[in-house]
Amino acid sequence: MDSPPEALPRRTLLKGAVALGGVALLPACGSDDSSAGAIVLEDQRGKKLSLDGPAQRIVTLPMPAASIMIAVDQTAEHLVGIHDASWAAAKQSILGTMFPQVLEVPHDVGTQDFAPNVEGILALEPDIVVQWASQGDEIIQPLENADLKVLGVNYGTIEDVGTWFSMFSTALGQPERGRAMATRLDADRLAAEAVAAKQTGRGPRVLYFLRFSEGMEVQGAGTFNEEYVRLVGAENVSSEVEGLAKVDLEQVLDWDPDVIVLGNFDAAMPGDIYGDRRWRDVAAVKDKRVYRAPLGGYRWDPPSHESPLMWTWLSQIAFPDGTDGGLRDKIVDDYKYFYGHTPTQSEIDTILWKDANGGSADYDQFSA
Incomplete structure (x- = not known):
């Protein structure tokens, strides 16, 4: 990557x-x-x-x-x-x-x-x-x-x-x-804000890894990733560090995030964390709430025209309600608008890393 x-x-x-x-x-x-x-x-x-x-x-x-x-x-x-x-x-x-x-x-x-x-x-x-x-x-x-x-x-x-x-x-x-x-x-941002405004209770504490496999790097205060974590009503646990920051496992254990999101800048998958006993006491691991961010026409996690899809996906990861929040329909609509392409259900599964994320909690909500 x-x-x-x-x-x-x-x-x-x-x-x-x-x-x-x-x-x-x-x-x-x-x-x-x-x-x-x-x-x-x-x-x-x-x-x-x-x-x-x-x-x-x-x-x-x-x-x-x-x-x-x-x-x-x-x-x-x-x-x-x-x-x-x-x-x-x-x-x-x-x-x-x-x-x-x-x-x-x-x-x-x-x-x-x-x-x-x-x-x-x-x-x-x-x-x-x-x-x-x-x-x-x-x-x-x-x-x-x-x-x-x-x-x-x-x-x-x-x-x-x-x-x-x-x-x-x-x-x-x-x-x-x-x-x-x-x-x-x-309009997509306003829609995301409206969805977040309806959420009740404390939002989950989310930790986003820009990189994981070859040295863990997180996005802290003032970053785009922190902005959209907050946009959907969740909390960025790495906000105490500034910008892009390298961290170690001890720091992650101290933060104890409820949700972990792995970005698309290296090859790390949820199974890599679930299979490592050093992570077993982290809340996100115990509750099987580790997810690989989707990969579409571009990576969903950094800023792009596909960022609203990330907001919809993350909102459902943070506040699962048994539905996909309209995500699959929005993927079809956005891809027709941006690319003139109607993705198949199989292509949508690939975008969402359905296989890699399939062992994580509530991911069935994104099934066709």
């Missing part, structure tokens, strides 16, 4: 009064000057770039960018280069099933640390290159020195996802698509 470029920053899920619908409408993020046939974009560095028309050839380096670009475009045909981590994620997930052509896209455009393969990217003749703006100029300047048009992006909040919708859809000549996606995301 690939790893995220950095610990998610300490920012609120939505800043101040800026609603997601507004994010996609921000003029700084992009405008389509149709009278001149040109498209003018402003990236998350505040730098402007112009295109003669909708981008036809796009290279993406940030991990979520390929999936989000596909969701905006509803096709992979404009991707001519993606990072190897994005390619691996597509191969491991349903994205490669929905868009098999993405597995044929060159994926040697950068190193594991996102240093660009400038010569290789130039050979792809891209109209734009999407690259991290938050990792320093040294991974952007070589691209700009080669006269490539670089869209610098930041990441870590739902606000950033809304901004990506705006930038990507504008670059593709489909600004209305980005606005519609942002409005949908905003």
Whole structure:
């Protein structure tokens, strides 16, 4: 599994009064000057770039960018280069099933640390290159020195996802698509808040592992993961640490979480914890409440267009009521909207890790 470029920053899920619908409408993020046939974009560095028309050839380096670009475009045909981590994620997930052509896209455009393969990217003749703006100029300047048009992006909040919708859809000549996606995301958040408001009693104490197998890492105070744990009405037990933090078993035993969620950045599964006697006294283990987060067109646990599916899933994990909370129907609806694909019941089972999670409490609620 690939790893995220950095610990998610300490920012609120939505800043101040800026609603997601507004994010996609921000003029700084992009405008389509149709009278001149040109498209003018402003990236998350505040730098402007112009295109003669909708981008036809796009290279993406940030991990979520390929999936989000596909969701905006509803096709992979404009991707001519993606990072190897994005390619691996597509191969491991349903994205490669929905868009098999993405597995044929060159994926040697950068190193594991996102240093660009400038010569290789130039050979792809891209109209734009999407690259991290938050990792320093040294991974952007070589691209700009080669006269490539670089869209610098930041990441870590739902606000950033809304901004990506705006930038990507504008670059593709489909600004209305980005606005519609942002409005949908905003409505999904309001729906999640409404569900959480109906919960009674103390919510479970949840511990999310970004990584587990090769050194345990949790998401503490100020992270996106903490935000959505709280969003559904639960408590993040690792909130006493800041950001991304390494922990040991002693610390986990002290926290004694009610629920453990394993992220999709390594291969750990619930059975790995259930089978380790050192964990037997943890409440989540005793009660069989350890779960692997779903893996769809992109990982559900970090910020993306599929984050509302994570909110629905986690809400049902935290407050099981014998139903799936409409999750399976929402997967079908969202995948038709984002990808033009109607997933089969078997594909939904795969997304939800039904086999790996089948031995955990209340997971039958997600059965077809």
